[in-house]
Amino acid sequence: MFKLFSDWYTRKFSDPHAVTLVVILVCIALFIALFSNLLMPVFVAIALAFLLDLPVNKLTQSSMSRSSATVIVVATFLGFSLLAVLGLMPIIWKQSSNLLQEVPHMISQGQGYLLTLPEKYPDFIHVSQIESFIVMVNDNLLEWGQVALKASLNSISDIVALMVYLILVPLMVFFFLKDKTELMNSIAQFLPKERRMAIKVSQEMNQQILNYIRGKVIEIIIVGASTTIAFIFLDLQYALLLGVLVGLSVLVPYVGATVVTIPVLLVALFQFGLSSEFGYVMLAYGLIQAIDGNVIVPLLFSEAVNLHPVVIIIAVIFFGGLWGFWGIFFAIPLATLVKAVINAWPSIPAADVISEGQK
Template identity: 70%
Template sequence: MVRFFKEWYQRKFSDPHAVTLVVILFTAFLAIYFLSGLLMPVFVAIAIAFLLDLPVNRLKSVGVGHGWSVTFVVSAFVGLSLVTILGLMPVVWQQGTNLLQEVPHMFTEVKSYLMTLPEKYPDIVQAEQIEHIIGLTNDKLLEWGQVAIEATLNSLSDMVALIIYLILVPIMIFFFLKDKQELVAGFSRFLPKERRMASQVGKEMNQQILNYIRGKLIEILIIGAASTITFIFLDLRYSVLLGVLVGLSVLVPYVGATLVTFPVLLVALFQFGVSPELGYVMLAYGIIQALDGNLLVPLLFSEAVNLHPVTIIIAVILFGGLWGFWGVFFAIPLATLVKAVVNAWPTTQDEQTVTAT
């Protein structure tokens, strides 16, 4: 057994470039895992700067100076973000508050309907079963209510930190874009010279991450806007709130679309009842999801590395459990990173020599 592990170690780690790659990945993982709470604004600023680097380069290619390009792009990004937050968030907050206030009424109607089932179907449904289900639902609603109250109190206590982040993140984005070459050169000084594999993985991931972030943001905007407009046209209540939820659901492939179906169905059911209007809402929602999966996603992510759906779901569960929302958002790039490392890793010393020659 010792000989087996010794041979495996020599085969996989005899190349110093491979050791460098492992050290870089392990150090980055530890820094993100243990310092994510402190460094999250930095990570967010890096991700946004990475996304805004493309329009900056486009402006530079048409003759605009580097400093003016960075200033214009960052100013436009901050302006659009403020317009979106100030214009959209109050509506979403108001509709979310109204929906939460209506939940007890919805639950009462559901309870009344369930209590009629033993009379209609005495051979199938028993009154004790219905009471047991209602009791479990009551307990779960109380539990969710406590969680919501705690989350509200925590959000109030974190409001000052949020305001600080809203100031610091744009400033960091500006300097990450303005001094990108100097920052990259300074960081490279601390890396070993034997980093051929790390450079290979970095080049492979650079375009993949850019395509993913850009495509995912475009997908969120298109699906969210299309859903909101459709729900407004169908006169569905809480249309903006539900449209935002549908747009954000694309962050979690497969799972998000399934989860957001329930609030759309429940709101439409309580508003229209079992009627043709309910069918129109669900048909329109199904068409949006079908167009997203069969048309929009292939167009936006045609250059991305193909991953099996099971791999994507496992990545969402794993990285989401480690880093929450941002782990879910970057689950596919991180899974692609793992795949790129596996592809770049040498199998044997002979194969590595052949590849080098």
């Protein structure tokens, strides 16, 4: 048994570059696990810097200094972000408040409909079953309401921290973009010289993460905007709020689209009932989801995502459990990182190991 483990260790860790890669990955993972809550603004700034690095590079190629290009790109990004927040947030907030006020009416209307089912289908549904189901739903709603109230009270203390982050994050993004080369060289001074594999994997992952973040932002905008326009055209209530939720649902592959279907279906059902308008809303929503899965995603992520759906789901569950929202957001790049490390890992044939042992 010991010889088997020794042979495996010799095959996989005989190259010092491989050992360096393992040490770097373990140190990064431990650093994120220990300090993720404290350094969340830094991670957000790094993600935004990845997103804005491409336009900065394009401007620098046109004989513009990197400082000037960074100022232009960051100012443009902040301007569009402020316009989006100031223009959309009041409407989203108003629609969210109206929807919350409508929830009790929706619940009572749904309970009334459920109580009519035993009369329509007496052989299949009994009154006791419906009453027990209603009691269970009310208990769950009460529990969720308490959780939401507690979360809202706890979030009040984070408002000051949020205001600080709104100042620090743009500053960090600016310096990450402006002094990218200097920062990378400073980090490289602390790394071992035997890092050929680490450089290879980092170069591959740099492009993968860049493509993924850029593609995901474009996908959110396309899906969210098209869904909002379709819902407004079909005169669905809370169209902007539901469109934003559908756009953000693409952050969680497969699971997000399934979860966000529930509010879309309920709002359409309570507004239109089982009518043709309800069918049109669900048909439009289904078409957008189909186009997203079969056209938009293959076009945007053909190079960045080459993983089996089961691997993607496992990555979402695993990294989401470790690092929450950002673990879910970067689940696919992290899974691609694991795949890149496995593919790049050196391996000495077993025959060579045996011959070295005989010597």
